[in-house]
Amino acid sequence: MVERSRYSQVAIWLHWIIAIAVITNIGLAGLTEDLPREVRGVYMGYHKALGVTILVLSVARLLWRLGHKPPPLPNTTPVWQAAFAKTIHFLFYVLLIGLPLSGWIWMSSAPAPFSYFGLFEVPLFPVAGQKALGDALHSGHELAGTAMFFLIILHLLAAAKHQFIDKDNLIRRMWPA
Numbered sequence: 001m002v003e004r005s006r007y008s009q010v011a012i013w014l015h016w017i018i019a020i021a022v023i024t025n026i027g028l029a030g031l032t033e034d035l036p037r038e039v040r041g042v043y044m045g046y047h048k049a050l051g052v053t054i055l056v057l058s059v060a061r062l063l064w065r066l067g068h069k070p071p072p073l074p075n076t077t078p079v080w081q082a083a084f085a086k087t088i089h090f091l092f093y094v095l096l097i098g099l100p101l102s103g104w105i106w107m108s109s110a111p112a113p114f115s116y117f118g119l120f121e122v123p124l125f126p127v128a129g130q131k132a133l134g135d136a137l138h139s140g141h142e143l144a145g146t147a148m149f150f151l152i153i154l155h156l157l158a159a160a161k162h163q164f165i166d167k168d169n170l171i172r173r174m175w176p177a
């Protein structure tokens with residue numbers, strides 16, 4: 001396999017599309033909280049459909065990642081920093097798949113059918129009426145949503161440290177051009 005200094009174009013585009021979608025979805029849930037019920041329902045409809053899209057794209061990204069080694073970190077990277085980055089990236093995958101899945105199964109347990117941007121009804125998991133499962137996933141979804149928020153902040157702080165303190169231009173590895 002050829003050793004590259006940057007991520008592949010597929011990995012780069014999936015990274016940025018998923019990043020924008022996740023931030024939008026956190027915004028849709030967080031910023032619409034005080035709106036009237038019906039209006040919020042419309043935004044949460046988009047939240048659910050976008051969440052399912054994120055799940056599909058994240059599974060695609062994980063499969064791509066399993067077949068394509070990421071570029072190695074600069075050999076000046078301290079061991080603890082490499083281990084920290086690896087842990088954060090692993091946690092991202094856990095949340096990118098677990099968070100939307102928890103929302104989807106939670107809605108299936110109600111059952112609360114929802115459409116994919118008005119195009120078709122999204123199939124539900126066969127767990128209708130399982131209230132205890134729904135309650136657990138409800139709490140899990142909120143907890144995972146908060147964890148995702150803090151993970152994004154941590155990731156951004158790390159990127160800013162590389163860009164402005166270390167000045168090693170590490171972002172180039174994940175930049176589309």
Ligand code: HEM
Nearest residue numbers: 022025026029048051052054099100103104107142145146
């Ligand atoms: C990566 C995708 C997703 C992200 C980042 C995300 C994030 C969030 C966040 C941050 C909250 C607010 C939690 C709180 O109140 O503390 C939330 C609430 C919620 N999410 Fe998601 N979510 C995603 C996917 C989904 C999916 C796929 C569904 C359902 C199919 C879903 C259904 C809901 C519902 C029903 C609420 C609660 C709204 C309420 O308070 O009434 N989410 N989500």
